[in-house]
Amino acid sequence: DDDRLLQYVSPSDLRSFGLIPELIGRFPVLTYLEPLDRDTLRRILTEPKNALIKQYVKLFEMDKVKLSFDKRVLDFIVDKAIEYKLGARGLRSICEAIMTDAMYEAPGGTEHGGDLRITLSYAREKFERSRMSQLKVA
Numbered sequence: 001d002d003d004r005l006l007q008y009v010s011p012s013d014l015r016s017f018g019l020i021p022e023l024i025g026r027f028p029v030l031t032y033l034e035p036l037d038r039d040t041l042r043r044i045l046t047e048p049k050n051a052l053i054k055q056y057v058k059l060f061e062m063d064k065v066k067l068s069f070d071k072r073v074l075d076f077i078v079d080k081a082i083e084y085k086l087g088a089r090g091l092r093s094i095c096e097a098i099m100t101d102a103m104y105e106a107p108g109g110t111e112h113g114g115d116l117r118i119t120l121s122y123a124r125e126k127f128e129r130s131r132m133s134q135l136k137v138a
Contacts, residue, residue, distance in 0.1 A: 007032035036087055041078045044088045052095050059103070065114050072120040073098075080127065097130035098123045 009032070014024050036044070046053050053069060060067035077098070081090045102116060127133055 038078055041081055042074060045074060045091055052091055056099060065116050067116050069118045070120055073118050073123045076120055076123050093132060097132040098126045101126060
């Protein structure tokens with residue numbers, strides 16, 4: 001299975017790839033990690049105390065804006081992280097691509113507050129207009 005070839009990488013493979021021995025010697029252990037699955041990425045996005053979605057909700061609360069995400073938006077974010085092979089760290093980049101405009105155009109401003117619901121169509125539009133969508137899928 002080509003997806004699992006990395007588990008067999010050895011220091012001599014790294015040397016053949018072009019890394020210098022001085023650098024290879026600084027890796028005491030080489031290991032392979034399984035890619036995160038869809039469910040795990042979704043949980044990373046929503047469950048931890050400092051989950052990305054919770055951070056955005058808090059950020060908008062400071063401007064008296066009640067932020068909510070459709071469940072399909074969360075699936076969209078996870079799907080893009082998998083499609084682009086970005087893993088958990090890529091979740092933030094995808095969220096930023098979707099949320100940047102909203103952060104500067106919060107409805108109601110700080111005086112009146114308001115509600116902002118991120119829908120799938122909004123997320124798709126913002127992502128497609130971002131530089132992130134121009135990356136080539138790995």
